[in-house]
Amino acid sequence: MAAYFPAQASDIEAARQAALDAYAIVDSGPERAFDDIVRLAVMLCGVSAASISLIDRDRVWFKAQVGVDQSQVSRDLSLCNHAIDQPGRTLVIDDLDLDPIPAAKRRRLGGRPPRFYAGVPLLSPDGHPLGTLSVADVEPRHLTSAQVEGLELLARQTQHLLELRRLMLEQGQQLSAREAAARHAEQARAELQRRHEELLRSATRDPLTGLLNRAAMEEMLAETLTRDPSERTPYTLLLLDIDHFKLVNDVHGHLAGDQALRAVADAVTESIRKSDIAVRFGGEEILVYLPGSALDGAAEVAYRIRERVAHAPLPFAVTVSIGIAAGDPRRDLPEQTFDRADQALYRAKAGGRDRVAVDDTPRFISIDPD
Ligand SMILES: Nc1nc2c(ncn2[C@@H]2O[C@H](COP(=O)(O)OP(=O)(O)OP(=O)(O)O)[C@@H](O)[C@H]2O)c(=O)[nH]1
Structure with missing residues (x-):
C-alpha cells in the first residue's frame, strides 16, 4: 500500500514538490479557465464530478471542482494520489467496488463514496506529476476511447494553463528583480553625486565662512x-x-x-x-x-x-x-x-x-x- 503515498519524502518526492511549488498555485483563488475545464470534463464524460487536483505535501488540493464535497482532502484519502503512481498513463476504474483500492481511500461525492473514477496525470515539462484532471461518479461507468482521449486533451490544456501561469510568475519576478536593480543603481548614482558635490563643495568653499574660496x-x-x-x-x-x-x-x-x-x-x-x-x-x-x-x-x-x-x-x-x-x-x-x-x-x-x-x-x- 506504500505505492499510494510514500511514507517519507524521498528525493523524487522532494523534486516533485519543488516542481509544484514553482507554480505558486496551491491555495490560489478560483480561475475561470480552470473552472471551464472541469465543467467540460463533466459534460464530455457524462459524470457527476470532476476536479483539477494538485498533490501538495500531505494533502490533495482542488484548483477547480464540480460535484466534489471538499476543497481539499488528506493525501492518503485521494484516488488522485494513486493515479500519479504511473504518471504516463490515464487511470480508469469503471467500478471501484470491484477494485482492490479500499473504500477509505475515496473522497466523498455528495456524501457518497465514488464507484467510478478516471484520472489523467498532470505533468510538469520535466515529467514531475503535479496532480490530475479527474472525473468521478457515484455509479459505475465506462468511458469510450473518444471520451478518454477527450479527457487527455483537456488535461493537456490544463498543463498549458499551468505553464502560462508559471511563465507569468517568472516574468513578474524578473521584472521586480530588474526594478530592484534599477532602484539600487539609482541610489548608488545619487550617493555618488552627493559625494561628488560634497567634495566639490569642500574644494571650493572656505570652511570658516562658507563663502567660495x-x-x-x-x-x-x-x-x-x-x-x-x-x-x-x-x-x-x-x-x-x-x-x-x-x-x-x-x-x-x-x-x-x-x-x-x-x-x-x-x-x-x-x-x-x-x-x-x-x-x-x-x-x-x-x-x-x-x-x-x-x-x-x-x-x-x-x-x-x-x-x-x-x-x-x-x-x-x-x-x-x-x-x-x-x-x-x-x-x-x-x-x-x-x-x-x-x-x-x-x-x-x-x-x-x-x-x-x-x-x-x-x-x-x-x-x-x-
Ligand atoms: N580670527 C581670524 N583672524 C584672521 C583670519 N584671517 C586673517 N586674520 C587676521 O586679520 C588681521 C588683519 O590685520 P591687518 O591686515 O593688519 O589689518 P586690520 O587690523 O584689519 O586693519 P585695517 O585693515 O587697516 O583696518 C590679522 O591680524 C590676521 O591675523 C581668520 O581667519 N580668523
Missing part, C-alpha cells in the same frame, strides 16, 4: 575669460575689509575674530542676489562680483552690507570698509577692475574706515578698440 574664484575667472567678450556683461566688484581686525583678534581673541568674520560673511550673503558671487579673498577681505550691476546699484549693496554688519549679533562692534569699481569685459581686464576696487578700498580706509568708496579713476586702457 580664492581657488574657486580663479577658476570662475578663467572660465569667464575664455568666453567671447561680446557675450560678457559689464559688472562691478566690491572689495570689503574688516576694520582694525587685528585689534579685534588682539582684544577679544582669535575665536571671537572668527565669529566676527562669519558674521560679516553672513551679512554679505544676505545682501546680495543669487547670481552674485562672494569670495573670501584674503584673511579678512571679501570680494563680491555683481554681474550686470552698475556703480550706483553696487553702492546700494555696499551700504546694505555695512548696515547689516553694524547690527550683526556680536558682543562687540565691528565695522567694514568697502571699495567699489565697475568693469566692462569688452574694455578692461579683470585685474584692472580689481586694482581700481582695491584703490577705492584704500581711500575708504584712509578716509577714516567704516565707509564705502567708489572708484573714480579714469579708465583709459582698452583691450577692444571697438
